[in-house]
Amino acid sequence: MKKILLLLLLSLSISPAWALTAEEKGLQIAQNADQRDSGWGDQKQSLEMILRNKQGQESRRQIRGRSLEVTGDGDKSMSIFDTPADVKGTAFLSFTHVNKPDDQWLYLPALKRVKRIASKNKSGPFMGSEFAFEDMSSQEVDKYTYKWLRDEKLDGKDVYVIERVPVDKNSGYTRQIVWSDKEIDQPLKVEFYDRKNSLLKTLVLSGYKQYLGKYWRPNKMDMNNHQSGKSTQLLFTDYSFNNGFTDRDFDRNSLKRAR
Amino acid sequence: MRKKRLLATAFMLVISLPAQSVSWRGNVTVQERLFFQDPADPRQHGNNFSVAAQPEMYHEWADGQQSVSFIPFARLDQGDDERTHADIRELSWSYVAREYEWTVGISKVYWGVTESQHLVDIINQTDLVEDIDQEEKLGQPMAKLTLIRDWGTVDLFVLPGFRERTFAGVKGRPRVIPRVEKDLTSYESSQEGRHVDLAARWSHAIGDMDIGLSWFHGTSRTPILNPAQYNGEIVLAPFYQIIDQAGLDVQLTRGSWLWKLEAINLDGNYVKYKRATGGFEYTFYGIANSAADLGLVVEYLYDSRGELATTPFEDDFLTGLRLTLNDEQSTDALLGVIKDTHDDSYLVSLEANRRIGDSWKLSIQASKFLADGLDQSLKSFAEDDFLQVELGYYF
Numbered sequence: 001m002k003k004i005l006l007l008l009l010l011s012l013s014i015s016p017a018w019a020l021t022a023e024e025k026g027l028q029i030a031q032n033a034d035q036r037d038s039g040w041g042d043q044k045q046s047l048e049m050i051l052r053n054k055q056g057q058e059s060r061r062q063i064r065g066r067s068l069e070v071t072g073d074g075d076k077s078m079s080i081f082d083t084p085a086d087v088k089g090t091a092f093l094s095f096t097h098v099n100k101p102d103d104q105w106l107y108l109p110a111l112k113r114v115k116r117i118a119s120k121n122k123s124g125p126f127m128g129s130e131f132a133f134e135d136m137s138s139q140e141v142d143k144y145t146y147k148w149l150r151d152e153k154l155d156g157k158d159v160y161v162i163e164r165v166p167v168d169k170n171s172g173y174t175r176q177i178v179w180s181d182k183e184i185d186q187p188l189k190v191e192f193y194d195r196k197n198s199l200l201k202t203l204v205l206s207g208y209k210q211y212l213g214k215y216w217r218p219n220k221m222d223m224n225n226h227q228s229g230k231s232t233q234l235l236f237t238d239y240s241f242n243n244g245f246t247d248r249d250f251d252r253n254s255l256k257r258a259r
Numbered sequence: 260m261r262k263k264r265l266l267a268t269a270f271m272l273v274i275s276l277p278a279q280s281v282s283w284r285g286n287v288t289v290q291e292r293l294f295f296q297d298p299a300d301p302r303q304h305g306n307n308f309s310v311a312a313q314p315e316m317y318h319e320w321a322d323g324q325q326s327v328s329f330i331p332f333a334r335l336d337q338g339d340d341e342r343t344h345a346d347i348r349e350l351s352w353s354y355v356a357r358e359y360e361w362t363v364g365i366s367k368v369y370w371g372v373t374e375s376q377h378l379v380d381i382i383n384q385t386d387l388v389e390d391i392d393q394e395e396k397l398g399q400p401m402a403k404l405t406l407i408r409d410w411g412t413v414d415l416f417v418l419p420g421f422r423e424r425t426f427a428g429v430k431g432r433p434r435v436i437p438r439v440e441k442d443l444t445s446y447e448s449s450q451e452g453r454h455v456d457l458a459a460r461w462s463h464a465i466g467d468m469d470i471g472l473s474w475f476h477g478t479s480r481t482p483i484l485n486p487a488q489y490n491g492e493i494v495l496a497p498f499y500q501i502i503d504q505a506g507l508d509v510q511l512t513r514g515s516w517l518w519k520l521e522a523i524n525l526d527g528n529y530v531k532y533k534r535a536t537g538g539f540e541y542t543f544y545g546i547a548n549s550a551a552d553l554g555l556v557v558e559y560l561y562d563s564r565g566e567l568a569t570t571p572f573e574d575d576f577l578t579g580l581r582l583t584l585n586d587e588q589s590t591d592a593l594l595g596v597i598k599d600t601h602d603d604s605y606l607v608s609l610e611a612n613r614r615i616g617d618s619w620k621l622s623i624q625a626s627k628f629l630a631d632g633l634d635q636s637l638k639s640f641a642e643d644d645f646l647q648v649e650l651g652y653y654f
Contacts, residue, residue, distance in 0.1 A: 051587050053587070059587055059617060060617070083617065084614060084617045084618070084653070085284060085286075085617070085618050085653035085654055086286070086589075086614060086618075086620045086651070086653040087589070088284050088653070089284070101467075101514070103464070103467075103512075111369055111394060112367050112368060112369040113369040114369075115372075116372075116464075116469045116510055116512050116517075117512070118512055118514065118515055118516070118517060118542060119512075120514045120515050120542075120544065121515075121542070121544040121545075121552065123544070123545060124544055124545065124550065124552065124585055125550045125585045128585055128586050128587040128588070128589060172545075246357075248357055248407065251407070252412070252462075252464065253360060253405060253407060253412060257323075257326075257353070257355065257360075259282070259317060259319070259326075
């Protein structure tokens, strides 16, 4: 009897997902990924955004970003635009929240004006790109409900395929399908379905590198809009952690100083 | 003379900095204004060409804790000698610590939330010859201490050196009639333009509310314009009184709604008044299945002086539409109508911007003055409807 119980416990501990529903398994995968990526504290990086239209014409913009991990809520982040030259010095401050609308401010250097802006427009394009504001903001577990669909291989890598549904009714998406790398617990591909549930965009993330011996960050994101034929590529460089940032580096005073 | 010495000092400062650590940016713009009526005063110019430059130099050290910035500005105007002018928009040093910040030198600050007029924004003088929308400002000498606390941010200002408002010259257009004569400028204070002004402001973000309370004591930025004789001509003479101004600005950000209010109480020995602007901006996102947003702006403008007010905005409504395409070229347009509630005075304005390539920006601005009513301050612009086309190169 004792032996049987031990065997049972053993088998449970070996495959804990055995008795889970697809929803529970999906949530568990998301929680694991979140757990694995927590504790990074603060980071900054440079970003080049390359916008391409249907005809293949390119326009580029340079953005510097920094963010601060907030435990128990969404992260704080600031983006500073270096090009195009007419918006140089424009800065965007965002406090992401899980259960209420984000707080967002924009700094306009020509007028030296800090403007609080409405954050309801999650589905609106970020800087005229194919990335929506909600694609650029910090990904928190509670922003979606999940469903594990299947395991498969993507480009030779073992992945979980998960469907996630945004909780926020202002989201521009009915659902997203995420291909998450089992080894590093990071997304390799995301499909976005619009409000009519047709495929709108595909995001491919690549060039993952590990920082601080723990945290994985991509150096390239390619977003293709299947409906408009436009695409946006993000190239990340100069990732840096442990910058010693505090809340003070993410307030309206620091927004005015952002250069 | 003082300006020259300041410029020389600024220049020395700039060239003494290690070149690789200095960042430059700025813009050069060419502008054409087209007028459609004969001017009310035959001396005023017709269509007018203008060119302006504003380079910006910035240098920081000690890991960004200290910085200097230098922004000179100059405009050459075909028709108006008063609009041909230069200014130091900024020449300042800043020091940033965890709980406080210092800015010393010539600088610019902006207070307020509303779109139709900017009542609480008092630190910098308006560079009115630049644009009658009063959004262009002259550099203001200041020592500013910012205290950052959990309960908000406090800015304390000492403001030595008053800047006179700029006004269109004899040939300038648009301008008030009769014209303002700068040579007749006078002050309440015996120290005239050397009166040291003081100001303070507390601001805070509490949940979805951004709030500011401000106080100013010193030379009014808005002159009282008194009719006077000047070389046999009737002109307006600017008189700057000493005032105390208390200001409040609040914005509530809720979903697609922005609720805004600005109010001031101005108290002086010659003129006292209360003014307020309040209203909302509601945005329809992603209109017609596109990425474009359409915002509806409604603001009420109040002045306790009523029809005696020296501004056209004493009991008026602004109704505006703001279109933002959210495209690669950052195209936007703002159409606004300000109408007096009991009179047929209108001010219609349109502003549109679009980036061309990576370094150019095209801006169009049109203003139409319909002043069949009694409003004297608007009536003098009645013949000055104009279309302005501006092309800027940004670097």
